[in-house]
Amino acid sequence: MVVSNAEIASIFTQLADLLEIRGEDPFRTRAYRNAARTIGNLGKDLSKMVEEGEDISKLPTIGERIAAKIKEIVETGRLAKLEYLKHDFPPHLLDILTVEGIGPKRAKILYQELHIDSLDALKQAAESHRISKLKGFSEGLEQKILHATLLAKKEGKRFLYAVIEPHALALEHYLKAYKGAEQVTVAGSFRRRKETVGDLDVLTTSKDPAKLINYFVAYPAVKEIVSHGNTRSTVILKNDLQVDLRCVKEESYGAALHYFTGSKSHNIAIRVMAKEQGMKVNEYGLFKDEKKIAGATETEMYEGVGLRYIEPELRESRGEHTAARQNRLPKLIEEDQIRGDLHMHTHYSDGHNNIKEMALAAKKREYGYIAITDHSKHMSIVHGMDEKRAMEQMEEIDRLNEELKGITILKSVELDILEDGSLALPDSVLKEMDFVVAAVHDHFSLTQKMQTKRILRALENPYVKILAHPTGRLIGEREPYKINMKQLYKGIMDNGCFLEINAQPKRLDLNDIYAKRAKEAGVRFTISTDAHNAASLDYMRYGVYQARRGWLEEKDVINTLSLSALKKVLKR
Ligand code: DGT
Ligand code: CA
Numbered sequence: 001m002v003v004s005n006a007e008i009a010s011i012f013t014q015l016a017d018l019l020e021i022r023g024e025d026p027f028r029t030r031a032y033r034n035a036a037r038t039i040g041n042l043g044k045d046l047s048k049m050v051e052e053g054e055d056i057s058k059l060p061t062i063g064e065r066i067a068a069k070i071k072e073i074v075e076t077g078r079l080a081k082l083e084y085l086k087h088d089f090p091p092h093l094l095d096i097l098t099v100e101g102i103g104p105k106r107a108k109i110l111y112q113e114l115h116i117d118s119l120d121a122l123k124q125a126a127e128s129h130r131i132s133k134l135k136g137f138s139e140g141l142e143q144k145i146l147h148a149t150l151l152a153k154k155e156g157k158r159f160l161y162a163v164i165e166p167h168a169l170a171l172e173h174y175l176k177a178y179k180g181a182e183q184v185t186v187a188g189s190f191r192r193r194k195e196t197v198g199d200l201d202v203l204t205t206s207k208d209p210a211k212l213i214n215y216f217v218a219y220p221a222v223k224e225i226v227s228h229g230n231t232r233s234t235v236i237l238k239n240d241l242q243v244d245l246r247c248v249k250e251e252s253y254g255a256a257l258h259y260f261t262g263s264k265s266h267n268i269a270i271r272v273m274a275k276e277q278g279m280k281v282n283e284y285g286l287f288k289d290e291k292k293i294a295g296a297t298e299t300e301m302y303e304g305v306g307l308r309y310i311e312p313e314l315r316e317s318r319g320e321h322t323a324a325r326q327n328r329l330p331k332l333i334e335e336d337q338i339r340g341d342l343h344m345h346t347h348y349s350d351g352h353n354n355i356k357e358m359a360l361a362a363k364k365r366e367y368g369y370i371a372i373t374d375h376s377k378h379m380s381i382v383h384g385m386d387e388k389r390a391m392e393q394m395e396e397i398d399r400l401n402e403e404l405k406g407i408t409i410l411k412s413v414e415l416d417i418l419e420d421g422s423l424a425l426p427d428s429v430l431k432e433m434d435f436v437v438a439a440v441h442d443h444f445s446l447t448q449k450m451q452t453k454r455i456l457r458a459l460e461n462p463y464v465k466i467l468a469h470p471t472g473r474l475i476g477e478r479e480p481y482k483i484n485m486k487q488l489y490k491g492i493m494d495n496g497c498f499l500e501i502n503a504q505p506k507r508l509d510l511n512d513i514y515a516k517r518a519k520e521a522g523v524r525f526t527i528s529t530d531a532h533n534a535a536s537l538d539y540m541r542y543g544v545y546q547a548r549r550g551w552l553e554e555k556d557v558i559n560t561l562s563l564s565a566l567k568k569v570l571k572r
């Protein structure tokens with residue numbers, strides 16, 4: 001392992017920053033800063049000089065004590081003094097030094113007076129005008145800080161979960177293949193299965209962190225190494241995804257996993273709860289009277305503060321802490337509880353496979369049933385089915401149901417809700433189907449009143465049982481249409497209907513928040529893929545993840561039912 005001059009310089013800068021924030025002797029911090037500058041400007045490789053036994057203490061601004069530290073860094077890849085020091089500070093505190101106008105002195109005041117320990121906290125404080133009230137901080141500076149933190153946020157592009165998933169799994173696989181790696185988990189929003197992911201936060205344990213980090217930065221998909229420390233590193237992959245990797249001690253793994261899984265607001269609530277019980281929590285563990293009482297596993301972290309283990313998908317500060325304390329957390333739905341898929345397309349409309357191919361692919365997934373829901377004919381849909389095509393399709397389904405064993409094909413349609421809430425096919429056709437899935441595909445900009453009325457009217461049709469992608473949003477592309485959700489939930493209940501969680505990675509509609517509220521209103525759901533080819537039946541897991549984030553259990557989702565039970569709930 002070779003430590004670069006830049007890395008050594010950065011260690012001394014961090015040391016100086018932290019010591020200064022702590023209010024240490026300015027002579028010492030200045031000495032470290034001078035050394036960092038010397039090292040940064042040095043023409044020769046310090047690692048090499050140490051290896052070759054050169055006397056580096058003779059370098060300007062270095063001296064015996066700093067030379068000894070450099071030797072330690074070159075030999076061990078880290079500076080113990082800095083690692084110890086970091087334990088006393090929040091992990092993101094130094095980030096605020098990246099903002100122009102904030103040096104260690106100001107950081108110290110912000111941290112001590114306002115408990116600002118991250119860029120986010122800094123932004124919030126600037127937004128609520130708490131910074132300009134501090135001595136030595138003007139309103140102009142507050143504005144500048146706000147501007148800088150807003151810019152820092154904007155840089156971040158978010159990726160669809162499904163786009164990130166293969167990259168995350170490949171990286172995890174790569175890291176696990178390394179003999180020196182023990183635990184490897186992709187934490188952060190990815191572990192919470194959030195519909196979009198900003199960056200990956202990978203947590204590892206190893207007996208030799210520096211070596212593992214070297215292995216990490218050598219990952220073939222790395223485009224750029226942003227930082228390369230001894231226990232942490234940040235890289236950018238070729239697809240522009242940032243990956244933060246940290247290597248922690250086994251005994252702190254649970255605490256670090258909890259910390260870096262987030263969400264931030266979930267963590268803050270845990271920290272407050274710990275404090276109320278006279279404990280302290282950070283990414284190294286849970287402490288009572290300076291004694292570590294938990295840290296190796298997440299479960300012991302939660303139990304340490306009097307809570308049941310909380311699944312990552314629930315960690316969004318939406319009531320999970322109280323539910324965990326009262327032992328009424330949901331038993332979240334699992335993908336293998338899904339027994340069929342109730343929304344998919346074939347070449348009868350815009351799908352790429354025929355009915356039989358879809359049915360066989362579903363059977364391979366061990367489903368007991370599927371519903372074929374090709375589009376109805378309507379101006380906004382190309383190749384939609386008219387009455388005649390719909391009748392032909394139903395005849396084909398009858399034939400296939402006789403032919404195929406082990407899977408039942410249900411007759412359905414993704415039926416357009418017209419502008420006034422009437423439907424694109426007449427009841428005479430709908431009554432031949434097992435049930436109808438209704439959907440909005442146009443007139444997205446109606447007023448909330450009109451849109452709500454339109455959809456409620458469609459739900460009143462006795463054949464309509466499911467509302468597909470209920471808010472119409474496309475992540476990053478199209479906002480949801482305006483609809484009164486409370487009235488929607490009521491309409492769904494009053495008419496014996498169900499709301500779909502559409503598993504298309506761009507839709508994931510209903511989203512987590514609405515799913516939870518709808519459930520609280522008594523609504524039950526379907527989770528379906530809206531597959532347009534056989535391979536896309538695999539999208540089911542994304543729908544399940546969204547459902548889990550919405551606190552849904554097996555009993556909340558009707559396509560976990562047996563075929564006969566399902567037919568009962570779908571009966572008009
Ligand atoms: P993302 O990457 O935007 O999709 O969302 P996350 O949740 O992965 O956020 P990220 O990558 O900024 O940080 C990963 C986790 O680290 C986050 O979920 C919680 C923790 N964390 C980050 N910053 C802070 C902080 O300032 N305070 C606390 N308590 N935790 C933080
Ligand atoms: Ca992240």
Ligand code: CA
Nearest residue numbers: 199200201244
């Ligand atoms: Ca991150």
